[in-house]
Amino acid sequence: MSLFNLEIYDFTGFQVSDIGCGTPMINDENFLKSIIRRGVNYLDTAYQYQNGNNERLIGGAIKEFERESLFITTKIIVKKEMTADDIYKMGKAAFERLNSGYIDCLALHMPSTVDEVRNPAFLKAMTKLKKEGIVRYCGLSSHGQSWWNKSDAMDVIINTAIDEGYFDLFLMVYNYVQRDMAEKLLKRCREYDIATTLMKTDPFGGFYSNTRKSIDKYIEEGKEMPQWMKTIHEKYSAKHEKAFPFLERYGIEGDNEIRDAAIRFVLDNQDVNSVMITFQNQNDIINYLKLSGSRFTYTDNQIIQNCTEELSPFYCRHACGMCEEVCPHNVPLNTIMRYNHYFTAQKREKYAMELYASLHANNAVKCTNCDAPCEKACPYGVHIYDLLNIAHANLSISLSGA
Ligand code: SF4
Numbered sequence: 001m002s003l004f005n006l007e008i009y010d011f012t013g014f015q016v017s018d019i020g021c022g023t024p025m026i027n028d029e030n031f032l033k034s035i036i037r038r039g040v041n042y043l044d045t046a047y048q049y050q051n052g053n054n055e056r057l058i059g060g061a062i063k064e065f066e067r068e069s070l071f072i073t074t075k076i077i078v079k080k081e082m083t084a085d086d087i088y089k090m091g092k093a094a095f096e097r098l099n100s101g102y103i104d105c106l107a108l109h110m111p112s113t114v115d116e117v118r119n120p121a122f123l124k125a126m127t128k129l130k131k132e133g134i135v136r137y138c139g140l141s142s143h144g145q146s147w148w149n150k151s152d153a154m155d156v157i158i159n160t161a162i163d164e165g166y167f168d169l170f171l172m173v174y175n176y177v178q179r180d181m182a183e184k185l186l187k188r189c190r191e192y193d194i195a196t197t198l199m200k201t202d203p204f205g206g207f208y209s210n211t212r213k214s215i216d217k218y219i220e221e222g223k224e225m226p227q228w229m230k231t232i233h234e235k236y237s238a239k240h241e242k243a244f245p246f247l248e249r250y251g252i253e254g255d256n257e258i259r260d261a262a263i264r265f266v267l268d269n270q271d272v273n274s275v276m277i278t279f280q281n282q283n284d285i286i287n288y289l290k291l292s293g294s295r296f297t298y299t300d301n302q303i304i305q306n307c308t309e310e311l312s313p314f315y316c317r318h319a320c321g322m323c324e325e326v327c328p329h330n331v332p333l334n335t336i337m338r339y340n341h342y343f344t345a346q347k348r349e350k351y352a353m354e355l356y357a358s359l360h361a362n363n364a365v366k367c368t369n370c371d372a373p374c375e376k377a378c379p380y381g382v383h384i385y386d387l388l389n390i391a392h393a394n395l396s397i398s399l400s401g402a
């Protein structure tokens with residue numbers, strides 16, 4: 001029996017919990033079982049999470065539960081040149097790894113361009129997988145664009161998928177700072193009866209207090225700060241001082257209250273079905289599940305309004321990339337900031353560092369002697385130059401201890 005009264009929404013004819021479980025960090029069957037026992041019945045995985053082992057782990061963990069009570073999405077990366085047979089084989093392999101009778105939803109994992117969304121081979125493969133009872137629904141996840149690899153924006157990708165007419169579910173970015181694009185998409189999904197699940201719902205995700213903590217530690221220990229940290233300290237002390245009274249006024253001791261307000265905000269939107277949470281420990285289970293079915297309050301509203309105002313310059317919008325084309329070195333800065341989000345907010349440090357390393361020389365080292373035209377091009381006034389330095393320090397093994 002569920003310990004929490006999870007709010008249930010209608011979801012492609014299936015009832016899912018409003019708090020879902022994104023599983024990339026989970027490598028313990030018992031931990032996953034404890035999440036399911038508390039009433040979370042929607043799991044989101046991908047081949048890319050632990051090279052298929054995450055799907056295997058889910059398949060093992062759910063054996064003791066009634067299969068029909070759970071909704072499992074897994075995702076595959078499909079490139080334009082792939083044939084229907086290639087895609088069918090990927091779907092079949094995911095089905096075998098999950099080993100649980102069927103896949104509720106097989107989703108395109110972050111297609112880069114509309115060509116990948118319109119790939120007729122994907123529809124052909126999906127039709128076959130559905131016909132064979134391997135897959136029930138078809139989905140898509142999108143983080144948005146990166147100029148450096150010529151990808152399309154999240155709204156372009158998802159609107160194209162809606163127009164294609166055969167997608168049942170989308171996983172997209174939505175939070176109180178980044179509202180307009182997602183709200184339009186969510187509304188459209190509601191009109192077309194397409195299920196919606198969310199990621200990146202807490203825009204600051206521990207970044208603010210992490211940075212502050214690092215600075216405080218250097219000050220306390222009387223250590224020489226790296227230059228990037230000095231710059232941040234000098235530039236933003238005033239902003240920090242301004243932000244703290246408001247945090248105290250609302251009894252906010254740390255990031256948790258801000259995170260709670262952020263999640264209640266998105267769940268308050270009637271066009272949202274479920275929010276994917278990256279649970280990491282038992283405390284997360286308690287902290288996140290208490291938000292299920294809870295109401296977005298006046299205080300929550302004050303918190304997010306103040307955070308938007310005070311912390312907005314510290315947040316490089318997910319799924320944006322608008323300034324990337326002015327970068328003389330083709331640095332995928334929005335992607336780098338996403339990796340930093342994995343590092344700071346989701347505490348997926350190793351994974352984030354591996355992703356960053358995979359950029360090879362195309363990383364924020366190139367920013368060192370740059371006068372940051374990207375920052376001037378940002379319409380949101382994000383201090384991206386300093387954020388990139390912080391991200392580089394977090395994500396680079398050589399600098400992380402600096
Ligand atoms: S710095 Fe500004 S324009 Fe550039 S990706 Fe971030 S939010 Fe978008």
Ligand code: SF4
Nearest residue numbers: 327331367370372374
């Ligand atoms: S600081 Fe310069 S090199 Fe770095 S992302 Fe911005 S424009 Fe590119």
